[in-house]
Amino acid sequence: MxxxxxxxxxxxxxxxxxxxxxxxxxxxxxxxxxxxxxxxxxxxxxxxxxxxxxxxxxxxxxxxxxxxxxxxxxxxxxxxxxxxxxxxxxxxxxxxxxxxxxxxxxxxxxxxxxxxxxxxxxxxxxxxxxxxxxxxxxxxxxxxxxxxxxxxxxxxxxxxxxxxxxxxxxxxxxxxxxxxxxxxxxxxxxxxxxxxxxxxSRSGACQPDGDDFWLLVRSALTTGVLPDAPVNxxxxxxxxxxxxxxxxxxxxxxxxxxxxxRHPRPVRMAEVAAALGEPVSVVPLDEWAATLRHHGERPDCDPILRLLPLMVERVLGGRPRFLAPLTTTALDRLGLRYPPVDTPLLGKYVRQLRSTGFLPAPIRTSTG
Structure with missing residues (x-):
């Protein structure tokens, strides 16, 4: 260039x-x-x-x-x-x-x-x-x-x-x-x-349709689990x-x-769980896949639960490691810095996806 x-x-x-x-x-x-x-x-x-x-x-x-x-x-x-x-x-x-x-x-x-x-x-x-x-x-x-x-x-x-x-x-x-x-x-x-x-990063506007990461996040509200793997x-x-x-x-x-x-800092699933604000656990990959298979056997399950374990390599595999040393140096010269993708920003995404109905509203528990 x-x-x-x-x-x-x-x-x-x-x-x-x-x-x-x-x-x-x-x-x-x-x-x-x-x-x-x-x-x-x-x-x-x-x-x-x-x-x-x-x-x-x-x-x-x-x-x-x-x-x-x-x-x-x-x-x-x-x-x-x-x-x-x-x-x-x-x-x-x-x-x-x-x-x-x-x-x-x-x-x-x-x-x-x-x-x-x-x-x-x-x-x-x-x-x-x-x-x-x-x-x-x-x-x-x-x-x-x-x-x-x-x-x-x-x-x-x-x-x-x-x-x-x-x-x-x-x-x-x-x-x-x-x-x-x-x-x-x-x-x-x-x-x-x-x-x-x-x-x-400013408005939280997302495009979740067909995005396997957001499908994975939505599945957690059914299964109660997220896989212990970083996502970039x-x-x-x-x-x-x-x-x-x-x-x-x-x-x-x-x-x-x-x-x-490529963002230099991967997102941890614990941050995603915190942004959801719901009782979701982060578990090892094999336990997550087993949980999805169990839920996928139910006749009334979301069909995506049967497909998600097949997407593990793409969403979570991290293979090969996608690196950007030359581009990151060029961006530094231009004064461009990646905005942090952290729990506050993830929370903004979650709120936006709830407002569109892609994610269900949070469960509110009675205090009696």
Whole structure:
């Protein structure tokens, strides 16, 4: 990532109706003067703008300035991004940078079901960027590393024992390879891998749907147990700020093609239990899994209880250790410090998830 990665006057952003993408849009509007071209599904530009505004509202980000947003009705899974050739060429000639955070995220689907969006879509993004030599920032994930012993830093390639096992991880790795190959061919491009992303550190706004960590936490309110294992998570507002700072600011000292965002302090399950404020015990992993299996045998159980033990490697395995030494040094140079993810912030997340109904209201005991 070098000076050529400064974002310029016109940024194409994908995934802006999703969780991370919504915060990237907010930070772009807040911290740059660029026009933001947002590719999203919708029949019309007006329909896309409504989806973008709904996402900003959903996460407490206010009302975006419509004069700075150019809604682009399209589809990552379609040839030419679902655009007419003239519109594709027009966009290719306009944008100075692309922030590609759009993807289909599903840890249960096989890779063949995710290829169109996550691989073919990335290929089309690179074709568009290449026409005008626009810089490309590809937002990836630690999921590109499969569960194996050892460490994985910015220079580690997800190959051999470290190759991804989920279909999602496999397609994101395929997208990475396309981006890195384009970089070798002269396109200014970078890959930013994010570890687990948590809610907004200021408002507590979360996206729990499909998030195995929050499903695990919700299960504890049924089973009364949490596994004794640390979990690493980075607040989404900081993740978005860091992505933009690393890619838009010259002179960070981060000159390689890959960056990692990983909070330096893991969260202990005792902190999660304290934030819940309910009678939840932290127990060894094998005892936790046995308890979930026992509850999962009940006919009226939440089906997720049967699946959670299968997610242990992903949520709690910590293998390989995802490290970010070069990126952390670059963030230090930029004056960016990870906000603490501690019991007060976890409590803010819990209150927000209770307000939406994802977590049940706390049990109140009578004092007689």
């Amino acid at each position: 070098t000076e050529s990665n400064r974002l310029g006057s016109d940024v194409l952003l994908t995934g802006a109706t999703g969780f991370i993408g919504a915060f990237l849009l907010h930070k772009l509007l807040e911290g740059t003067q660029a026009r933001i071209h947002c590719l999203a599904r919708g029949e019309t530009a007006e329909a896309v703008l409504r989806r973008l505004q709904a996402a900003q509202s959903r996460y407490g980000l206010g009302t975006p300035d419509p004069s700075r947003i150019v809604p682009v009705p399209g589809d990552l899974a379609a040839p030419a991004l679902g655009l007419a050739r003239s519109r594709f060429d027009e966009l290719a000639g306009a944008v100075t940078a692309v922030l590609h955070s759009g993807a289909e995220v599903n840890l249960l689907r096989p890779s063949r079901m995710l290829q169109a969006t996550n691989v073919a879509g990335t290929r089309e993004i690179l074709r568009l960027a290449g026409a005008g030599k626009a810089a490309v920032v590809y937002v990836s994930t630690s999921e590109v590393f499969g569960p194996a012993d050892g460490t994985a830093d910015e220079s580690t390639s997800p190959e051999g024992a470290l190759q991804p096992v989920s279909g999602y991880g496999q397609t994101k790795r395929a997208g990475e390879l396309l981006v890195l190959r384009a970089r070798e061919d002269g396109l200014p491009a970078a890959v930013l891998r994010l570890d687990r992303v948590a809610g907004d 998570m980075t607040p989404v507002d900081f993740a978005a700020e860091a992505v933009l700072a690393l890619t838009a600011t010259p002179g960070t000292g981060l000159t390689g093609p890959v960056a990692h965002l």
